[in-house]
Amino acid sequence: MTRRPPERFDVIVIGGGLTGCLTALRLAQAGAAVVLVEQYDIGTQASGRNAGSLHGQIQHEPFVVEGEGWAREWAPCLGLLKDAIAGWHALSDELGVDLEVRTKGGLLVADDPAQMPAIERKVALEREHGIDSQVLGRDELLALAPYLDERVVGGELCPIEGKASPIVAAPAIAGAAAGAGADLRRHTPVRALERDGNGFVVTTGRGRLAARRVVVAAGADIPRITRMLGVDLPVEGPPMQVNVTEPVEPLVGHLVYYAGGRLTLKQAAAGSLLIGGGWPARTHPVTGRPAVDLEGMRRNLAIARSVVPAIGGARLLRTWCGVNNATPDQRPIIGPVDGIDGLVVGTFPFLGFTASPVMGDLLAALALGRAPERDLAPFSPGRF
Ligand SMILES: Cc1cc2nc3c(=O)[nH]c(=O)nc-3n(C[C@H](O)[C@H](O)[C@H](O)COP(=O)(O)OP(=O)(O)OC[C@H]3O[C@@H](n4cnc5c(N)ncnc54)[C@H](O)[C@@H]3O)c2cc1C
Missing domain, CATH: 3.50.50.60 (FAD/NAD(P)-binding domain)
Structure with a gap:
């Protein structure tokens, strides 16, 4: 044949x-x-399973854990991400579809003065690579985002950041x-x-x-x-998870990160709060597929609530997992x-x-x- x-x-x-x-x-x-x-x-x-954050800054955790040498080598990615965020805005117009692209800015929040020097070094490096991020003092931060906990001491604003709908x-x-x-x-x-x-x-x-x-x-x-x-x-595929609450009144305008632990927090156009930040899921022992890690979920939500206490009243609707893509x-x-x-x-x-x-x-x-x-x-x- x-x-x-x-x-x-x-x-x-x-x-x-x-x-x-x-x-x-x-x-x-x-x-x-x-x-x-x-x-x-x-x-x-x-x-289709991600958290929909539009990132334009060096992620704080690898900056601290991997160090500044790593960050300098990674920094060429910043220009690519900046152009990509501009590309998201253009795509909504090109396709004639509201992709829910909103870029009110990303806020990296510190609640311990010891977290600030790393943020300052990170902002300086980002600025070298064309990102207009700024170090914020406590009052500036709270003026921009009055929904943050009073304990904040300062942070970073990365103005190009935001969200879109996966x-x-x-x-x-x-x-x-x-x-x-x-x-x-x-x-x-x-x-x-x-x-x-x-x-x-x-x-x-x-x-x-x-x-x-x-x-x-x-x-x-x-x-x-x-x-x-x-x-x-x-290329590896680490399983990760994201949480979403029921819709609540407009509360969190920015993409919020925390310098003391893993967090991304933002509010979708429909009002739901999306809470993630790279929390690992587990691998189900029978199916071999990603499954929710309850302890990780609990810690992720606890961090979110400590940074933005007002979200405590929102009920969690769902936690889901996906396989991310990673390179060394x-x-x-x-x-x-x-x-x-x-x-x-x-x-x-x-x-x-x-x-x-x-x-x-x-x-x-x-x-x-x-x-x-x-x-x-x-x-x-x-x-x-
Ligand atoms: C839980 C989670 C949260 C995340 N949050 C964010 C975020 O907030 N912001 C952000 O920027 N990024 C985030 N990411 C990362 C982001 O989702 C991914 O980097 C991005 O979606 C990768 O897109 P991709 O098209 O390259 O890969 P994928 O979306 O994985 O697409 C690859 C496709 O290839 C197909 N495929 C594989 N093998 C075969 C085959 N043999 N034959 C045919 N098809 C095949 C797969 O089925 C898949 O559909 C997150 C990821 C996860 C898992």
Whole structure:
């Protein structure tokens, strides 16, 4: 029996999260014949399970734990995140959909004077890299955010930060990609990826596809795909959890972080409070899937309440988990893979919701063989 020849495209995008959908959108708009394959439904993994924070500052915990040397190497990410947040604003207009992008600013809150020197050093580094963050004294902080606990001693304002809706984003972007001509194949897991002359053949659960170029945007599953071509990349998938309360009256206008422990706290457009900050979930011993860690949930909520006491009256509705994507140096991997012409990989660890508009632009440009305007050397897949 002869095998049917594979369907041919210019580019195959593997992964239907925000990274993949935005890449497919930009490729289709550029006139490329693009097919996107997603093993489940669009935006159901990290891109649909995250907390929707738009981050534009160096995260405080790694700054303190990993140190300033790490932060200096990570700092090229700041320009990318800044452009990505601008990209979120532009996307709402471009798609004609309210992606609930609100950027009233992020507040990193200290309640111990000993926390302030690290914040001051972090702000100085951010400013060196074009982020207009500022150190705030206690009175300035409380004037901006009177909902904070009286014990605060100061903090940081990062004015570009805020939130967008992960629930609205991926379906809206996927719809736009399909409208622009991208062929989106849901429930189409990639089973094999092979070289075929100077291109690739991808075997999926629903037939074979061929293209000159492949973009791997499979988040935490990137290594599983690239290993099919003998390429090992150190991307991991730590399970994490987020909490949401019932809707309450407008209370928290900013994206609030805490310098003394893990916290992100913000209020969605519908009024619910989203409480997270990188709290690990556990792995269920039977299913092997992420499951809520109750002790982590309790501690996360306790921190949130200590920083913003007024949220204590809001009832918790739900805690959910997702698999994040991580790299050893917390920098993204963006670029062509050395030695495999036409293979492009893209993942932005931990802050990939924020980064996705720029990730889509960059990966599409690389897949079209165009030189991106941004220096991608710090993000090269070959650095490991
Ligand atoms: C709980 C949680 C909270 C977070 N909070 C935030 C936040 O507030 N702000 C922020 O900026 N970031 C946040 N993140 C990180 C952010 O969600 C991710 O970095 C981002 O969504 C990654 O997008 P992606 O498209 O690259 O990957 P994903 O969304 O994971 O998409 C990859 C897709 O590839 C598919 N795939 C994998 N293998 C195959 C295969 N073999 N065949 C076909 N398809 C395949 C997967 O099914 C998946 O849909 C959070 C993450 C988690 C888990």
